[in-house]
Amino acid sequence: MDQNFWIAFAASLIAGGVTTSGIFAIRRFGGWARQNITYFVCFAAGVLIAVSFLHIIPTSFAMSPQAPFYLFAGYLFMLVFNRFLTAYVCDKPETAEYALGLVPLIGIGFHSFLDGVVYSISFSVSMFTGALVAVGMVLHEFPEGIVTYTLLIRSGFSERRSFLLAFLAAALTTPVGTLASYPFISQIHPPLLGLLLAFSAGALIYVGATHLLPRAEREPRRFSLVALAAGILVAVGIILSKG
Template identity: 40%
Template sequence: MLQSMQAPLFFGLIAAFVTTIGLIAVAARGDWSARHSGLFALAAGGMLVTLSILHITPEAFALSPHAPGLILSGFLGGLLMSFLVRVIFPEGGEESHAAAATPVLAIALHSFIDGIVYSVTFAASFSSGVYAATSLLLHKFPEGVIAFAILRRHGFANRQAFLLAFLAAAATTPLGVIASAPFMYGLGSETIGNLFAISAGLLLYVATGPLMEPLKEEPPLRSFLSLGAGVAIAVAIASLPFHRHSHALNETLFHNHDPAHIHPLSD
């Protein structure tokens, strides 16, 4: 099993490194990032909703017939989590630490699922694992930025925001690889599709709810430009050539549903 974990764990660590680079980029100017945290949140919302619609949701629909209901469940689950946080911490407003819990947990769950996908795809085919992992890597940089922006907006100090964003958006990917390794061959395409759907619903809630709160505070033009910049960055990421290989993820997972097609670490 240790040998079969080497490739997915390697790419999981690369994913964590890429996310950390994004974190360093914004944390290096922590005070400036804090002053403009509202604009960062809007840009992050634009990126998150675009990537969810262009990347995560199509994968969910391709892999699971239950995707529509699970996406709605994920969205409503995020709404319920946010409501419970505000009930448990009634003093929690936009600037409170508690208000950051739901969006950061949603990002952590999505990042953890990425790690599971790495394990499953590499278990079926090395080449398909590389293509799928490369495609997913493209989205790791903004995840760190988004998590950091959320935490800074809700009152966390620069060092605290960096550490918590690292744990939520970076460390969870290799953790997902390690946690899924013992049963990677037993996960079928529908199970992965269900996880993608729940993740997409949660992230859509985060993108259209907590991350859109600065619309009430920032000037309309700056808000529009920040939101548009986030959408443009996400569209550029989704349009990169690596996405022509994203079908490898679907094919690998469909084949993985049949044990006869599993060839660990073979091309």
């Protein structure tokens, strides 16, 4: 394994640790975590959206002329997959209560695995691209852990089981995704790597613009726009520092 792998794997471990800290925070310090989750969500969304549009997408487009199709496919895949899970579980009356926690659990578990794949792809493109993605991804892991645990508790699971399931689905799957994907991604030619990067960007835009922001808007806070702007400015600052 080369140096990029170890850096990508370290980033995925950090992401898993941040998710775990979110789960721990909502369990131990529920009032503080619930009070500030909207700000975490808005800040993370700002970083993810800005990084995707200003760096990841242009990079992927430069690597392959077919990248726009994969960008669109990545967004649609996450959208359809999320709707499929919701419709498949929530239309059963006997599982309606558990669906509140299980649907996000399955979706977040799959998404977290893809996070690990995204680390593999981005660090294979360049260290700078990987660092940008890592910042955005790590920032959204904390609220993801909080949301996962909270929904499981609200669904009727015990605190211990909720903690374990949230850790397995939202935290552990990220480094597993990196381990499983990097040996293959590191051998892919640049044009195909550009397509995968575009697909990942579509998924990131879905997470930031379609998944995180609407959740934050349902619980409006006074400085939520400030948090969103701060996330965008952080991403822009990192991108500009490249020059």
